[in-house]
Amino acid sequence: MALSHDPLWPRAGGWSAPAGEVDFGIIGVPTFSTSITPGFTNLTPGAVRAVLPRYSEAFQTGDEIHTATRLVRHDFGDVIDPDGDEAGAIRTIGTAVSRARLLVAIGGDNALTVPVAVAGWGDRRGTAGLITVDAHLDVRDGVSNGSPVRRLVEDFGVDPARVVQIGIADFANSTDYLHRVRDWGVTVITRDDVARRGVDAIVRDALTIAGAEGGPIHVDLDIDACDRAVAPACPASIPGGLSAYEMRQFARGFSRDERVVTVDLAEVDASADTEDGRTIRLTALCVLEALAGLAER
Secondary structure, eight states, rough: OOOOOOOOOOOOOOOOOOSSSSSEOOOEEEEOTOOSSOOOGGHHHHHHHHHHGGSOEEEEEEEEEEGGGGOEEEEEOOOOOOOOTTHHHHHHHHHHHHHHHEEEEEESSSGGHHHHHHHHGHHHHHHHEEEEEEOOOOOOOOHHHHHHEHHHHHHTOOOGEEEEEEEEESSSSSSHHHHHHHHOOOOOEEEEHHHOOHHHHHHHHHHHHHHSSSSEEEEEEEEGGGBTOOOOOOOOOOOBOOHHHHHHHHHHHHHTTEEEEEEOOOOEOGGGGGTTOOHHHHHHHHHHHHHHHHHTT
């Protein structure tokens, strides 16, 4: 069904800017082939783009009414074969990073976090920080959607003292991997901590830790950290996870900070969503929350 047209209600999405620097960019990184749970996360970038026009770019901060239309926004398209050519994916994403103040990468499974983070950090990896919002630690051995944090620490050299993992859930990780991140010195903030302390306090602390050396920060927003009722298209989402609103708060809160140069949205399988498309719609709203956060800088 075609969406209605109202000149006083411009729709989000369809962003295209001429060559040169832009404020905000999106890029599809359709990783899927190494997923522990096979699926079709590669379909998600297109599904999110299709949903964005259901929303506007207007938002409120207190009593003030804003719109992100004053920002230059651009869609960089999809990375070709990010699973098979990770080095090529890093180069392609790096080109987009060089043009955008903030780049949001739409996955794809969590394997996308490696090329997006590495591209965002560039030659400043020695001072870089990593923040994840995820029910899972993602420090498994091997190469899969369960290994990006381990790979970024062991293979790409990010200092675990500047890694913060938020939303880590009970019954979703093993004791071996919990001990692994503790031994490394990673800061782990559990789902219970988020409920007890609130999103704003967690955002402040995470940015302080990840940005301790003043380097660029990558934020991984794994939608399966959300309650399964709002994220049924995430194979590993569990009952009792974050609310949709909390995930949206994290997307906007982190994007307000100048040190955050890249954000990824991961682990949504568009083929497994409900008829009302609630998981894809939440992912699209996280894109817009990141846009709003940039506008509030």
